[in-house]
Amino acid sequence: MRNLIDIADLSPAEIDDLIRLAGDMRAHPADYRESQRGRILATLFFEPSTRTRLSFESAMLSMGGGVLGFASADSSSTAKGESLQDTIRTVSCYCDLIAMRHPKEGAPIAASLKSEVPIINAGDGGHNHPTQTLTDLMTIHREKGTFSGLTVGLCGDLKFGRTVHSLVTAMSRYPGVRFVMISPQELRLPGYLIQQLAVQGIPYAEVERMEDVLPELDILYMTRVQRERFFNEADYVRLKDTYILTPEKMQLAGPNLRVMHPLPRVNEISPKVDADPRAVYFEQVRNGRYIRMALITRLLEEVQ
Amino acid sequence: MNIDSIHRGIVLDHIQAGRSMEIYQALNLGDLPCSVAIIRNVKSQAMGKKDIIKIDDDIDIDLDVLGYLDPGITVNIIVDGVIAEKKHLALPERLVNVVKCRNPRCITTVETQLDQVFRLVHPEERVYRCAYCDAEQRQRK
Numbered sequence: 001m002r003n004l005i006d007i008a009d010l011s012p013a014e015i016d017d018l019i020r021l022a023g024d025m026r027a028h029p030a031d032y033r034e035s036q037r038g039r040i041l042a043t044l045f046f047e048p049s050t051r052t053r054l055s056f057e058s059a060m061l062s063m064g065g066g067v068l069g070f071a072s073a074d075s076s077s078t079a080k081g082e083s084l085q086d087t088i089r090t091v092s093c094y095c096d097l098i099a100m101r102h103p104k105e106g107a108p109i110a111a112s113l114k115s116e117v118p119i120i121n122a123g124d125g126g127h128n129h130p131t132q133t134l135t136d137l138m139t140i141h142r143e144k145g146t147f148s149g150l151t152v153g154l155c156g157d158l159k160f161g162r163t164v165h166s167l168v169t170a171m172s173r174y175p176g177v178r179f180v181m182i183s184p185q186e187l188r189l190p191g192y193l194i195q196q197l198a199v200q201g202i203p204y205a206e207v208e209r210m211e212d213v214l215p216e217l218d219i220l221y222m223t224r225v226q227r228e229r230f231f232n233e234a235d236y237v238r239l240k241d242t243y244i245l246t247p248e249k250m251q252l253a254g255p256n257l258r259v260m261h262p263l264p265r266v267n268e269i270s271p272k273v274d275a276d277p278r279a280v281y282f283e284q285v286r287n288g289r290y291i292r293m294a295l296i297t298r299l300l301e302e303v304q
Numbered sequence: 305m306n307i308d309s310i311h312r313g314i315v316l317d318h319i320q321a322g323r324s325m326e327i328y329q330a331l332n333l334g335d336l337p338c339s340v341a342i343i344r345n346v347k348s349q350a351m352g353k354k355d356i357i358k359i360d361d362d363i364d365i366d367l368d369v370l371g372y373l374d375p376g377i378t379v380n381i382i383v384d385g386v387i388a389e390k391k392h393l394a395l396p397e398r399l400v401n402v403v404k405c406r407n408p409r410c411i412t413t414v415e416t417q418l419d420q421v422f423r424l425v426h427p428e429e430r431v432y433r434c435a436y437c438d439a440e441q442r443q444r445k
Contacts, residue, residue, distance in 0.1 A: 083417065084414075085415065105409045105438075106412070106434065106435075106438075107415075107436075109411075109436050110411045
């Protein structure tokens, strides 16, 4: 039985296959409308997340499957003190596949040890969020036609931003990719990832000002400085407005730049940028539904 | 200084000087009913000074704990008053319930029945990574 815990669980060939299938699902949704009839996806969200949960549910419903689950730990037996592993063992009797989000890092691995059905990690604390990365990869591929040779700028909270960590790991596997990390000192990419890039010989730069590097970027991946990742409110308040993308800054960028964001945004991208054709973050949201349809399809094929 | 030789038991040799108490505690040797001798600051040609622990019984030693704490230790198994076997340790590839993850965000902090599992990722630096959350821990040399 196969799980998706970390984006590194998928080979580049498997990612290519998912992107191709998702593209076909997006182009011909009617062909897949009944493809998961009779199957049930459980969405177990021990930590609230509207977008990710709804995208999973939309994906399953779009293929004729059913969904059940809960949207916060308060509305599950966790509130009564049940362990994660007992919850998983129970729910895996009711469904064919589990997508789970949990505030603790490594929770999906603990869940997979007891589950009778495949587990999809829908985010575990500040650790991994592989389906967001698949969404990001699909968007980059649709917008650029390739992963190779791209200069990818990552901006904002690179320390706690799990979407950034997974994207760096995934993009590192393609030739000619270069990274530009744009963040304050306090929110730089963790040392183990920098070390990983250095060992693999992948070029990267760490800068503090967005304006200096905008002209050279193919992709600008913006992130939110997340309140829930800080232990200290004062640090959050001091750093949350550090990087804001505005129409004025967009003038510095080239015509082929694409601006991405895992959403939700707070104020790091001005709403005035939304009308710019280079802003593709709502396109990402759309792709998220189709790539999850493709993932659910492939994982359920393996257990059939 | 004379310590009685043992007839059947275990001698932990080549312990870094000053670390014998740590080994004694980690292996719970204080719980044993048999004689246990800790000899500190013994002259050693190779190490200058070393510690030795003699255990006057043939007990099961957790070699993973020992290898993690100090892979330079030699474990001598004594039978009939002579060394029957000499075991040289190495840093274990996998540690189960030897160290606890210190990441406050790790699932092991709330799911206490989970085994604490670490994998060796950088042998030269003695760095282990939590199998759940990927947090790294470095064992001192």
